[in-house]
């Protein structure tokens with residue numbers, strides 16, 4: 352068994368240091384040790400996107416990311432998007448377009464959209480659909496999510 356490692360990273364803008372077992376998954380560290388429950392866990396096999404967080408601005412599935420691999424990185428969870436009590440523009444667009452029902456997919460969907468708009472501020476509908484293909488929603492039928500994202504490009 353590998354020894355625990357000390358991992359230093361930035362979590363939602365705050366320098367953070369944790370001692371982590373080599374086998375610990377990022378989703379567990381975020382939810383259980385950092386108490387950031389906005390990161391959801393569902394399929395556990397990198398299929399649904401519910402556990403999506405941003406690592407250095409790129410979406411990753413925290414259910415299949417070893418927590419030791421975030422050493423030196425900047426991690427953003429859904430809790431890190433609002434600033435000074437104001438929702439991010441992506442969060443606000445999802446609210447304005449009622450782009451959620453149960454909300455289980457919403458954290459991952461919003462974070463993936465945030466990354467998309469960083470990369471492609473004028474993304475086409477086809478590019479939006481392609482980029483968000485790894486984020487599954489069982490409730491909305493995707494139409495309102497698509498409308499929310501399209502309102503931002």
Ligand code: FES
Nearest residue numbers: 393395397400414
């Ligand atoms: S819980 Fe990670 S992709 Fe589904």
Ligand code: FES
Nearest residue numbers: 452456488489490
């Ligand atoms: S709003 Fe329920 S899974 Fe997307």
